[in-house]
Amino acid sequence: MTEASHHPQPPPRHNSTRGYSLGLLYGIVLSGITWGGAFAGWFDWIPSSRRLQVLLFLLLSLKAISIAVVLYVEAFRARRGAGAGILTSVGIGALIFFGLCAANFKI
Numbered sequence: 001m002t003e004a005s006h007h008p009q010p011p012p013r014h015n016s017t018r019g020y021s022l023g024l025l026y027g028i029v030l031s032g033i034t035w036g037g038a039f040a041g042w043f044d045w046i047p048s049s050r051r052l053q054v055l056l057f058l059l060l061s062l063k064a065i066s067i068a069v070v071l072y073v074e075a076f077r078a079r080r081g082a083g084a085g086i087l088t089s090v091g092i093g094a095l096i097f098f099g100l101c102a103a104n105f106k107i
Contacts, residue, residue: 027089
């Protein structure tokens with residue numbers, strides 16, 4: 001027997017840091033554009049009495065889509081870093097949303 005047969009080859013390493021960074025950046029940019037536009041007047045056509053309901057629906061929809069993308073991406077070993085980055089961006093996107101709500105809504 002040869003020496004190589006006793007030591008199996010390790011699986012190839014994937015650059016998960018790059019994938020994580022890209023996934024995180026994707027999620028933050030998407031949330032920033034969505035919420036920045038929402039509070040910049042893109043939704044002024046919605047009656048003010050329903051605007052908060054629409055924004056909450058948009059928040060939940062965006063986060064549900066992000067989590068669905070994470071579940072899909074996590075199925076591929078080479079893309080797990082990107083899935084973790086998108087999952088991290090879910091929380092950051094929610095913080096962006098609640099920060100903009102606190103800054104723009106008068107109670």
